[in-house]
Amino acid sequence: MSVLLDVRDLAREYPVSTAGGVRRILHAVDGVSFSLERGRTLGIVGESGCGKSTTAKLALGLLPATRGQIDFEGQPVTALRDRAWRALRRRMQLVHQDPLSALDRRLPVGQQVVEPLVIHTLEDSAEAQRQKALALFDAVGLRADLFERYPHELSGGQRQRVLLARALVLEPALLVCDEPISALDVSVAAQVINLMQDLQARFGMAYLFISHDLKVVRQIADEVAVMYLGRIVEQGPPDALFHAPAHPYTEALVSAVPTPLRGTQGRIILKGDPPNPVDRPSGCAFHPRCPRAVARCREEVPVLRPVADGRLAACHLAAAAPAMAAA
Numbered sequence: 001m002s003v004l005l006d007v008r009d010l011a012r013e014y015p016v017s018t019a020g021g022v023r024r025i026l027h028a029v030d031g032v033s034f035s036l037e038r039g040r041t042l043g044i045v046g047e048s049g050c051g052k053s054t055t056a057k058l059a060l061g062l063l064p065a066t067r068g069q070i071d072f073e074g075q076p077v078t079a080l081r082d083r084a085w086r087a088l089r090r091r092m093q094l095v096h097q098d099p100l101s102a103l104d105r106r107l108p109v110g111q112q113v114v115e116p117l118v119i120h121t122l123e124d125s126a127e128a129q130r131q132k133a134l135a136l137f138d139a140v141g142l143r144a145d146l147f148e149r150y151p152h153e154l155s156g157g158q159r160q161r162v163l164l165a166r167a168l169v170l171e172p173a174l175l176v177c178d179e180p181i182s183a184l185d186v187s188v189a190a191q192v193i194n195l196m197q198d199l200q201a202r203f204g205m206a207y208l209f210i211s212h213d214l215k216v217v218r219q220i221a222d223e224v225a226v227m228y229l230g231r232i233v234e235q236g237p238p239d240a241l242f243h244a245p246a247h248p249y250t251e252a253l254v255s256a257v258p259t260p261l262r263g264t265q266g267r268i269i270l271k272g273d274p275p276n277p278v279d280r281p282s283g284c285a286f287h288p289r290c291p292r293a294v295a296r297c298r299e300e301v302p303v304l305r306p307v308a309d310g311r312l313a314a315c316h317l318a319a320a321a322p323a324m325a326a327a
């Protein structure tokens with residue numbers, strides 16, 4: 001397996017003014033590292049505001065980073081709009097959460113799938129471009145007669161399929177999917193997830209799949225990163241993370257997913273809302289809401305380190321991986 005996307009110590013800050021007019025720094029993303037192999041899926045989960053979308057935009061070079069390094073197919077990703085960036089961007093595509101706003105209301109949807117081929121001057125003739133777009137329509141399960149329709153004439157699920165076709169027409173190696181099903185109702189969302197899994201098996205692209213829904217991420221991801229206040233607090237295979245969360249924040253997220261056996265019982269209700277990233281709590285940023293916090297958690301920032309079952313966790317209380325414990 002080769003690494004497709006390699007992200008090291010990524011950070012994005014925003015200068016903000018507080019109510020009193022004081023200039024402060026908001027750490028939207030603060031030291032995030034991960035790598036994604038070809039054809040695999042990394043899920044990023046966490047509450048609203050934890051930095052998921054910012055991470056996605058940084059990874060695509062849509063936003064300049066304050067710090068850190070991103071390599072895609074061995075090339076550094078920068079936010080410079082130069083020729084190299086355009087070539088890279090062809091291979092990494094974004095799928096939006098809101099298909100209606102991502103699509104142009106005045107253009108037939110088929111034309112919008114052809115458009116990237118025109119922009120990137122791919123395929124020789126207009127007919128070849130049209131045939132390629134039609135083939136993608138078929139691949140995402142859209143009837144050819146929808147090609148000439150306008151976005152508002154399609155259902156939400158069909159529009160999301162159009163977005164997938166538009167992203168795939170350029171044969172990307174990576175699809176960054178930012179809450180791709182959050183605007184869909186449950187049964188349509190399940191169909192889109194199944195479709196995404198089929199498309200990955202067929203075309204072999206990797207997914208960076210961003211969602212606040214741990215259940216969906218568990219279904220689609222090979223690896224899950226849990227973010228809290230701009231940092232990854234736990235990362236590992238979804239089953240291990242679900243069955244024995246190493247970080248109390250992951251434990252709370254997992255407990256909120258209803259299961260057939262216990263329904264919604266046993267849910268851990270966290271105290272308060274996530275803190276403001278302008279006022280990051282001392283030590284472990286999760287400590288004010290953590291049911292297990294001890295004095296050390298208020299003072300010392302926990303580093304992301306190996307724990308059991310091939311996972312990484314940033315918690316002082318998580319037991320070290322056996323090999324580490326023996327060392």
Ligand SMILES: Nc1ncnc2c1ncn2[C@@H]1O[C@H](COP(=O)(O)OP(=O)(O)OP(=O)(O)O)[C@@H](O)[C@H]1O
Pocket residue numbers: 014016026027028029046047048049050051052053054055212277
């Ligand atoms: N342009 C900006 N200026 C100032 N702060 C910003 C800006 N963009 C994002 N932020 C802040 O950065 C933090 C991370 O935002 P981000 O959108 O990445 O989170 P998220 O996890 O994707 O949330 P959501 O699920 O609600 O989209 C938030 O506190 C947000 O308010």
